[in-house]
Each structure stands twice: as structure tokens, then as C-alpha cells.
Amino acid sequence: MTEFRLDAGSGDLAQTIAVTTSGGIPEVIWWGPALPEGEDLAELAASVRNDLTGGMLDRLPALSLCPEAGRAFQGQAGLVLSAEDGAPMLPVFSFERAEEDDTLLRLVSVAEGLRLTHELRAYPTGVIGLRTVLDAKRPVRLHWLAAPVLPAPQDGDIIDVHGKWTREFHLNRVAWTPGIRLREARTGRSGHEHPPYVILAGRGATNSAGEARALHYGWSGGHRMVAEELPDGRRQVQFGHAWGAETAPGMRFETAELLAVSSRAGLNGIGAAFQRDIRDRVVTWPDPARARPVHYNCWEAIYFNHNLADLAAIADRAAEMGAERFVLDDGWFGRRDDDTTSLGDWTVDQRKWPDGLHPLIAHVHKLGMTFGLWFEPEMVNPDSDLMRAHPDWMLGPADQVAGRNQMVLDLSKPEVREYLFNAVSEILAEYPIDYIKWDHNRLLPVVDAAQTRGIYELLASLRKAHPAVEIESCASGGGRIDAGILSHTHRVWLSDSNDALERLRMQHDAALFLPAAITGSHVGPRKSHTSGRVLPMSFRAWVAAQRHFGFEMDLRELKGEEAATLKSVTAWWKANRGWMLGGTIHRIDSDDPAVVAEVQMAADGGRFVLFAGQGETSVQILPRPLRLIGLEPEARYRLRLVNPEDAPRQSRGPNALKSGELTLTGRALMQRGVLLPVAWPVTIWVVEGERV
Structure with missing residues (x-):
């Protein structure tokens, strides 16, 4: 038997992962609060060996970092693959070697023609990142590959996340039962419906007390979570790309990074760890010293009805209220009078903007605000010059059902990424833009991991070429919020709902995973455009002030008392944002x-x-x-x-x-x-x- 351990964090958030191997793929013998330095890992490994009884095999298959179907494992296997011709493969791995230092534990196991590497990395923020890599000497077809598999505790509940458009980040708290709780997002995004988070709450854990562990799969495409109680009573949690997301044979596959935290301070400990990790490590800020600006977005003021006079008047009002950034939303390009046309044609609409965007940007800058612009580069309308020129660039079958009158571009194609890079870069080169609202408004017609790798590559290229530009991830609101997309962006639009009553609860639950600094929250119109509720200005403004603060309404509608309240709350937020956004919720x-x-x-x-x-x-x-x-x-x-x-x-x-x-x-x-x-x-x- 050989044992290893990796430690991260401090105080109530210190955690240890310890593993052992007797010749096969290592298995986790401890994941949870930090073990004492002198813990005898050999004794710990001995203590977790199970008995046998009737109705069982003569050896209990290991619940390893990658449970193997080839060893008669009774639960969900961590690896399901076949040969290039489709013949099933049931490899049996042997442990080969370990590479380790204070912050990294790399464990390598081999089978005929295959190498399986499990990486465990301790970050200064206290989070442990886990990743699985499969290398093959000849092409294979991968159906499922789990990130390093962890055992779940025997007490408590599963808390996972559900949502829909305008009702994101709702928590489901369910009891463990024999069998599988499966959450799979097959929409091609991390998704409103099943975002890639889970909390394993100890018995009686509350926000402020008790033990909890949590996992966050940092992947922006289709993904899968399996929380399984085996017939023998052991429990495991697996995360990976959605089943079948690797659509082509290959010789190397890897999971996204699975982020693990442990808390002895209740659910708030989980939130504190994830908030700090996202804000201080995952997000790379263009200018870390710059205060987060008060944000104005014009979408719910004008929609597609762009004209310079109205927008200049709204900008005047935004600056008067204290805004520091002005964002021009959808409707500035092609012949974009509604959502049926022009996605893909990223040139300024000369009908609306005969002198380009220069007059508006100059006006915004004169008022002391910076300028941001909306894009939706991954999408294309059938009614667009791009689609007429390149119908082969569309992702999925030709006869697919449209979503929001649009299709998806296939970002696995280098020529598509090159076109989009050039189109966005030309706008950023011509105009002084410091912010992009990057939208993603339809579900993918197929689940394809190559699409997610394509958007990461495109964003990385744009970030390298335009390092001062900040990017917001929006996907019909909160449809793509995860550590994968946040490693390329700087802000998320939590929901398309600016209804402060909905936002109050959404923001509260999302704080288990997201820091205030990256969570956009806007003061919406007097009558909410998504719920019809009429809410008082004080409530709308203070709810928005809980996160990265902004406005999104026609500010010309404000009455005197409403304007005074908004200006007052804005001034309060500016005075306090420095310590608030660097703190903990x-x-x-x-x-x-x-x-x-x-x-x-x-x-x-x-x-x-x-x-x-x-x-x-x-x-x-x-x-x-x-x-x-x-x-x-x-x-x-x-x-x-x-x-x-x-x-x-x-x-x-x-x-x-x-x-x-x-x-x-x-x-x-x-x-x-x-x-x-x-x-x-x-x-x-x-x-x-x-x-x-």
C-alpha cells in the first residue's frame, strides 16, 4: 500500500484529500476537513477497508479516482470508451507512478495502450482543483470521462442548483437514497437548468454552522453530475462533460477542472471559499486596481430603437445619476431592427449611425463615462449576409429548429473563429471600447465539447489582442456561469430579470458560489419588464447595491423623489464598493x-x-x-x-x-x-x- 495527501486552505476551510493504492488506480480515503499533520495514512487506509458478506463478490471493487467497469464495479464507471471501430473497451489499469510537491499531486496509471493521469492541485485560495487526462496510443472513442472521483459523506443531504430564464440559482436540497441522482445539462452551456455545482451538506448544516463539502465543475458546455449510493452503502460523486460530448475519435481527452472545497463553518464557509477563489484566482482583471464602475445598460430603455438624440439624452441622465460606464446593447449592427436578422454581420448600421458610433462614444466620454458594446458572436441569423455566404458554418443539422430566430456557428472550425476574431477586433480597433457584453441566447442543437473549447480559444485570442477590454458573460441571463467561462471573462449577468424581488433571492443563493465583484445587478424600470411588478425605487436600488451595481431603464422616466433616491444609493455604493467587493458575503x-x-x-x-x-x-x-x-x-x-x-x-x-x-x-x-x-x-x- 502507498499513501499520499494534499492539503489546502486554513482554519475552518482547511481541507485534506488523502489517497492510497495497492497497485491499481488510487482511491480517496479522506476528503474533508484537514487531517492532523501526524495522521498515519497507512492506518487511515486500513481503517476504511470494508468487510464482505453474502451476495457479494469475493473482493470489493475499489471506489477509485476512476471506478473501472473492468473490475466488476457495481456503480457508475468513471471511464466509458470504445475502440475507433466502436468495439467496447474494458481496460484494467495499474498504478505506475506519482509526482508530488506541496501544491501538486499527479497520479499516473496505465493499461495496454492507455495512460490515465489524475491531477490534484492545491491553490492559495484554499480550493483544490482536480482534473483527469486520458492518453491513448491509437484513436479511441470516449463516451464518458469523470474528473477525479470523490467519496461522499454518509450523513446529510445533496444541495444542487436548478433554474430557468429569469429564475436562476434555486437550491434543491434532497436526501441521499440508494441509486443515482443524475443532473445532466445537454443544452451546450453550463445552463440555467442544471449549473455545475453541488454541495454535500452535513447533517443539520446551516448557513452558519456544521460541516459541508462542495464541488464546482469549471466547464461552460454540456456536463454531467452523478451522485450515487452504491448497493454496499458507499457513496460517490462524479462530474464530467455530458455523455457523448466528445464526438470524434481522439488520442487525448481531458476533463475540465473540478474545484473542491470543505467547510467546518457551514454553507457560508463554502461560499467564502468559492467567492475568494473566483475573484482572486479564476478571474484575471484587466486592471486589478481599478474600482468596479457603476454600470449603465440601455437595453430595457430602448431595445432595438437606436438613435443618437435619445441615447445622448439617456447618457446625460445616467451620468447625472452617477454612472461611470455606458453600454450600448443589441441593435447597432447590420440591419438589426428586431431579433430576426443580422447576427453575424458585425458592421455598424449606417441607417441608425451614419457617422458610426463615434458621436455617441464622444458624448459618453465627455460625460466622464467609458463605453461598452453588446455582441453575440457565437450566433447567426438565417437572414444574414454571413449565413448566405457560409451556410456550412452552422452547427448541427440543416433542418434543426431555430431558437430566438437564430442558429449557432460551429466554433470547432478554425475559419469560423478567425472570422469572428477579425470581426470583433475591427470594431475594438476602430472605437475606444473598454467593455463587451458577450451574449449567448440560444441552446445548442447538439452537445459537442469542441464548441466549448472553440469559445475558450476565441476569447483567449481576443483577450490577448485587447488586454484592456473587460468582458461580461451573458447567456439569456445566467445560462453560462462557471469557472471555465470566468477564466476568460470578468462579470456575469446573473439573470435577465431586473425584478428586485426575484433578484433578492437569486443573489442570496448564488452567493454560495459567486463573489459580489463579478455579479452584475441593475436597478430596473419602475414596472419590471419580465414580471410586471411595480416596485419602489428604494427596494430596487438597494437590492442592486448588494452586488456589482448598475442601472438598466429609461432614466428619463424618473420622478424627482426616485431620482434623488437613486443618486443617494449610487453615492453610497461608490463610497463603500472598495471594501464590499473585496470582502465576503x-x-x-x-x-x-x-x-x-x-x-x-x-x-x-x-x-x-x-x-x-x-x-x-x-x-x-x-x-x-x-x-x-x-x-x-x-x-x-x-x-x-x-x-x-x-x-x-x-x-x-x-x-x-x-x-x-x-x-x-x-x-x-x-x-x-x-x-x-x-x-x-x-x-x-x-x-x-x-x-x-
């Missing part, structure tokens, strides 16, 4: 299900802001105390209600925060909590805290 376990609350804590712990959103009418008459999180028990904190003017007329009692400041210890605030004033539904309280 902690979700609060609210004792009132009508209240969605979180604490955003500065990196040094010296200050925080509490957001407490009242989503609906509470069952009880008065607010329940809200127990805070992430504070130092012995420290004292001074609290101030930022928006007492939002108290409804029914709030008529002597609540302390309505009239002044409070100073309490962290222990009091975390154990007893703070009492906020009475709140109407669709209102939000904002409380600043400072350590004194």
Missing part, C-alpha cells in the same frame, strides 16, 4: 422565512453591511431578532441604520436604530441578534457596522 439563517438577509464583511473584519430584505408579510406581528454572523465575539460594533426614511407609517414604536446608533458586542449580535424596525413587503433595511 455571509448568508444569515433568518428565523423569519419572509426575510432574506446577508452580511457583507470587509476582508479585515473591521466593517460590515447588513442587508435585510422583507420579501413578503411575516407571520408574526413584529420583526424577529436577526442574528448576525462573521463577527468577533469579544469585539464591539457600532451599528447605524442607513435608510431610516424607508420606515412605513405603521412603524411607530421606539426602535433604537430608527433614531440613532447602537453599540453591541459581536457575541450579542450573533447570539441575540439585532431588532430592525417594522417593514412592509418588498422593502429592505441596510445597516452599517463598524468595529470599535
